[in-house]
Amino acid sequence: MAPVLFLLCACVGPPAPDVELCRDVITRLCAEPVCSGVTAKLNTPAMGCEAELQRRSGCDVAEFAFTTPTRDRVLECRLPLVRESNLVVAHPPCEYVDETFRNCPDLVGFLGGTP
Amino acid sequence: MKRLGALVLLPLLAGCTTIESNTRIERGPLLRTFERPVLLEGSITADVRADWPWLKLTVVSNDVCRAQQVEEYAEEHITERTSAAVGPALSTGIANVLASAVLLGSSFIVTSTADTKLIDASGHYGPSTRQYLQGASIVTLGIGLPSLVVGLIGKLRTGDDVVTKRAEQVVSQKDARCNERPATGPMTLVSAQGVAVPFQSVDGAIDVDGTKLAVVPEALRFAEREVELTEEARATFAAWAACVSLEQDKAKTLESLSESGLLTRAERLRECRKIRGDALAEPVRLIDAELGRRRETGSPAAWAPGTNVSSFEEAVSAYAPTLKLAVNSKDLAILDTPESAEGRAVLLEGLVGEGLTENIGVIQVGERQVFLFIPPRKSWGGTFPNGTRVEVVALLSGRQTLGEKTLPLLRAVWMRTAW
Numbered sequence: 001m002a003p004v005l006f007l008l009c010a011c012v013g014p015p016a017p018d019v020e021l022c023r024d025v026i027t028r029l030c031a032e033p034v035c036s037g038v039t040a041k042l043n044t045p046a047m048g049c050e051a052e053l054q055r056r057s058g059c060d061v062a063e064f065a066f067t068t069p070t071r072d073r074v075l076e077c078r079l080p081l082v083r084e085s086n087l088v089v090a091h092p093p094c095e096y097v098d099e100t101f102r103n104c105p106d107l108v109g110f111l112g113g114t115p
Numbered sequence: 116m117k118r119l120g121a122l123v124l125l126p127l128l129a130g131c132t133t134i135e136s137n138t139r140i141e142r143g144p145l146l147r148t149f150e151r152p153v154l155l156e157g158s159i160t161a162d163v164r165a166d167w168p169w170l171k172l173t174v175v176s177n178d179v180c181r182a183q184q185v186e187e188y189a190e191e192h193i194t195e196r197t198s199a200a201v202g203p204a205l206s207t208g209i210a211n212v213l214a215s216a217v218l219l220g221s222s223f224i225v226t227s228t229a230d231t232k233l234i235d236a237s238g239h240y241g242p243s244t245r246q247y248l249q250g251a252s253i254v255t256l257g258i259g260l261p262s263l264v265v266g267l268i269g270k271l272r273t274g275d276d277v278v279t280k281r282a283e284q285v286v287s288q289k290d291a292r293c294n295e296r297p298a299t300g301p302m303t304l305v306s307a308q309g310v311a312v313p314f315q316s317v318d319g320a321i322d323v324d325g326t327k328l329a330v331v332p333e334a335l336r337f338a339e340r341e342v343e344l345t346e347e348a349r350a351t352f353a354a355w356a357a358c359v360s361l362e363q364d365k366a367k368t369l370e371s372l373s374e375s376g377l378l379t380r381a382e383r384l385r386e387c388r389k390i391r392g393d394a395l396a397e398p399v400r401l402i403d404a405e406l407g408r409r410r411e412t413g414s415p416a417a418w419a420p421g422t423n424v425s426s427f428e429e430a431v432s433a434y435a436p437t438l439k440l441a442v443n444s445k446d447l448a449i450l451d452t453p454e455s456a457e458g459r460a461v462l463l464e465g466l467v468g469e470g471l472t473e474n475i476g477v478i479q480v481g482e483r484q485v486f487l488f489i490p491p492r493k494s495w496g497g498t499f500p501n502g503t504r505v506e507v508v509a510l511l512s513g514r515q516t517l518g519e520k521t522l523p524l525l526r527a528v529w530m531r532t533a534w
Contacts, residue, residue: 011242011246011250012235012237012239012240012241012242013229013230013239013240013241013242013243013246014229014239014240015237015238015239015240016231016234016238016239016240020231020234021234021238024234071238075236075237075238078236079236082234082235082236085233086233086234086235086236086241087232087233088231088232088233088234089232
């Protein structure tokens with residue numbers, strides 16, 4: 001069994017810290033051009049979308065850790081955003097962004113938006 | 116659990132390689148030559164003496180002593196086991212295991228830092244370069260290790276086995292009669308019809324009274340085995356059997372016998388005379404006289420040529436030719452007036468000439484020619500092409516005209532090649 005586990009482990013790296021995961025969600029939402037749903041739901045400014053959302057959620061500090069929503073909940077809500085690509089810089093299609101907001105009003109609230 | 120897995124896995128891997136086995140035998144040096152005696156069942160023989168009416172048999176059984184000349188060799192039985200799968204399996208195994216080792220070794224000189232440019236759905240970073248190389252190392256090892264094991268097992272199972280044995284070859288053998296001893300046991304005289312008359316031999320001796328037999332014996336058997344007779348013994352037994360036949364047939368008078376019966380009795384008399392000698396002189400004279408009388412007075416149909424004799428000698432005996440038609444024979448003068456000697460038997464010696472019809476040919480006798488009529492139901496065999504020298508027992512039958520030729524006609528009784 002050990003070699004098989006080793007083989008499986010070889011496909012992934014270590015878990016990303018909560019702060020990096022939080023910033024990954026915000027980076028994907030604020031990737032240019034910003035989707036209209038983001039502006040409408042999260043009331044983000046025209047400039048400095050990432051900085052504003054990090055401030056609202058608290059993940060602008062390195063010691064950030066998820067409480068509500070939990071890390072697992074965030075991962076679940078993030079699924080449509082990584083459906084096309086795992087790359088951090090990838091821009092998710094706007095309909096996937098809308099799907100995320102539809103499924104996760106708690107995430108919208110966490111990011112300071114209107115559920 | 117691990118040991119059980121290994122026990123199951125190893126036979127499975129070994130089963131992947133088909134081992135072809137081929138055994139050849141190579142003869143080595145000659146070790147020795149010796150003689151081996153073998154005792155085999157022999158034959159039953161009999162010494163036959165006839166003193167009419169007694170047949171005195173001395174039955175002897177023997178073994179066959181066989182001396183076999185045997186050569187003993189050393190012989191190598193070489194079994195070669197090969198497998199076509201061993202080479203490819205070993206090369207694949209070695210190449211992949213080496214590649215795995217190289218990948219594993221290389222993995223320690225590249226970065227182990229995770230790929231932070233991506234975070235997957237489960238929240239993990241991407242694998243590091245070291246992890247990639249080690250994963251590839253595991254995959255190549257997974258291919259190479261089973262191949263290597265299969266190759267090694269196949270290699271262990273192939274090879275040559277040499278077993279040295281001793282082998283014998285019988286190069287010659289010689290049989291000899293041995294252990295001859297009088298035979299005691301059941302003896303039977305068997306007739307042509309298969310009727311068996313039982314006797315009991317005591318110390319090999321049997322005396323048979325020919326006047327007490329109801330059948331004519333033709334063969335001797337001892338305990339269901341044929342008794343072998345020498346040529347001389349066989350002739351004596353045949354002569355005694357002819358006497359037995361005459362004894363059983365003596366009630367019939369000569370006048371009551373048919374022509375064939377008469378000829379048969381004449382034949383038996385000649386045979387029986389070999390052991391009874393002059394005691395049969397009078398019967399022989401009487402039957403010859405009867406045969407002569409019937410030739411003179413009997414019906415021609417009864418004496419149809421070629422139908423009632425079975426050999427040249429019998430034809431000579433039965434027809435007793437008084438004229439000889441051969442080169443330089445004074446009897447050739449009879450051909451000038453064949454009508455005067457019609458029905459007389461002649462012995463003709465000449466060369467076969469042309470065949471005029473299916474049954475009539477020309478025989479050249481010196482400067483003379485005759486027609487020879489060959490009956491359709493002839494008893495003799497063989498072919499007589501042109502130029503064959505023949506001798507014929509025949510009856511003069513006057514003169515015949517065929518085409519432009521008119522020649523004396525002879526009716527063949529028996530014809531054979533002369534040399």
